[in-house]
């Protein structure tokens with residue numbers, strides 16, 4: 001997504017043929033009409049050979065939901081495995097541009113999938129898997145972000161212990177512009193570099209043949225059957241393809257005094273930003289308070305998915321917890337946390353933060369996961385310091 005990739009056999013020039021007897025079928029896979037990032041895909045067969053389509057409705061995000069606009073703790077670690085990588089998405093928070101879910105699949109997908117609506121950013125909380133797409137196979141494991149561009153047909157095969165935090169976004173999920181120089185190269189001083197980004201191996205080995213492709217339009221699926229397969233490329237080139245990057249490859253930015261969340265930014269979009277809290281040394285001023293100060297994020301709703309480590313600022317939070325801190329209400333360390341933080345030298349936490357610029361609502365899927373005591377968790381109890 002930030003550099004040119006070429007795999008397999010492709011014609012010398014775009015929109016030309018190499019062998020008139022055995023024509024390959026060129027598909028422009030591109031964003032923003034013909035003006036954004038794109039790749040040119042060379043299929044053996046026509047990618048349009050759809051023999052039938054049918055429609056299947058999806059249940060709405062919320063019909064009876066709790067609409068209170070309060071800080072929340074969603075205990076997603078309480079959920080059981082269910083469904084597959086698509087039907088097992090358990091939605092937590094959403095607005096018109098962004099949907100957040102956790103996925104703990106019980107069974108493998110038996111179809112291909114494509115989102116017509118959203119980019120998909122998987123954070124791998126546990127387990128391993130392979131993402132198959134026309135671009136080839138991309139292996140992933142714990143601590144990986146896997147970014148699948150909107151419109152990519154894919155199939156995922158995952159281990160029995162796999163679980164994910166998933167961001168679906170109507171808007172592009174980009175490498176932050178400020179991380180790139182005017183030539184499009186990742187700059188020095190950014191939390192990750194081009195060589196940390198993994199692109200698919202150009203192979204379909206291990207891909208299962210599925211009859212149907214589910215195309216997600218958010219309120220319904222269109223289910224297509226086709227002659228042949230879309231996983232038939234002779235080659236491709238361009239800038240648009242799925243990729244992965246692991247948190248262990250990232251270099252956190254640290255400082256003398258507490259640094260705000262934007263220094264931990266990983267991806268950005270028009271309606272959100274994604275940051276990653278990584279294991280890191282704390283601030284090195286001799287009288288530094290390493291924990292965050294109280295803050296009013298007056299223009300964003302702040303979501304944190306806690307993946308691993310010791311989460312110093314939040315009592316009662318476990319691996320797999322999600323917190324929502326809403327605009328308009330001040331939040332920060334719970335009672336005693338500032339005192340406890342002084343003198344600490346570092347953290348081993350890994351957590352994913354999503355700041356949504358439009359207000360988030362609670363999805364019906366998470367009604368039973370909401371911790372009713374969280375909003376009161378900042379009250380100092382009689383015996384606390």
Ligand SMILES: [Fe+2]
Pocket residue numbers: 295302325331
């Ligand atoms: Fe915050």
